Amino acid sequence: SLDETLKFIDAFNIDLKFFDERLYREICGGKLDIVLDNLKAIYEGKNKHGTHLEITTLLINGLNTDENHIRSNCKFVLEELGEEFPIHFSRFFPMHKMRDKSPTNVDYLLRAKEIAVDMGIEYVYLGNMPADNxxxxxxxxxxxxxxxxxxxxxxxxxxxxxxxxxxxxxxxxxx
Structure with a gap:
């Protein structure tokens, strides 16, 4: 079980690819609710086992860069995990099966960080880009x-x- 596994893992960084059920299913072949349930379970394990948890969201132009998507992601973090919970927004670069997309516009990442901080998340980081990290x-x-x-x-x-x-x-x- 996940609870048994948490005894042996000190830290997790879980990718929360999209905060949209349709995109999660179509692009990742997974289910958003399962990812969210696991994030909550791992977070609960923090108090029981001392497990550290962080989320990374890879922002991809036109898929998950709109402000509503970012706000939904941050709202989940605040309501389910807490304002002290670290969140990373990373820049996408075309690779593997997604060569048709362009690298994420840096302005989207800067805006995502601004939204997260304004909403009250204390630890917000940007990845895959030269910025104040x-x-x-x-x-x-x-x-x-x-x-x-x-x-x-x-x-x-x-x-x-x-x-x-x-x-x-x-x-x-x-x-």
């Missing part, structure tokens, strides 16, 4: 972790899981 304290705005191309270059602003500046408890796994 650093981690900041959601309470005081202090730079906590500076990143460059998927490498952490500075972690000295975190002390025992808290912001060294204001003491805010952070949702980070640093082992």
């Amino acid at each position: 650093n981690s900041y304290c959601p309470n005081c705005g202090e730079l906590l972790i500076a990143r460059e191309r998927y490498c952490n270059s500075d972690k000295n602003r975190i002390k025992d899981g808290h912001c060294a500046n204001c003491g805010h408890k952070l949702n980070f796994v640093l082992k």
Whole structure:
């Protein structure tokens, strides 16, 4: 069972491809409700087993870049997982079976991050693009972790899981 599996896994990053049942079925061959149920179950395992969970959504021009799609995704995170839950929006590049789509417009990713932050999600990251992907304290705005191309270059602003500046408890796994 999933609960038994959670005992052995420290962290998950689950791809939430689309927040639309039709697109999930047509493009992924899966069911959105199963993915959402598993996300909720893994999140519940966080309290029981200490499992860390993050979501990544690959934004693809014309499929899941509209604001309603982004807002639905963020609403699920806020209502089911909490504002301290990390979410990643990644840039799509044409590959494999989707060579007919163009790379995601950077403005869509920047807008997705803006929407998520405005809705109250504390940890929002952008992937596959050169952008500010650093981690900041959601309470005081202090730079906590500076990143460059998927490498952490500075972690000295975190002390025992808290912001060294204001003491805010952070949702980070640093082992």
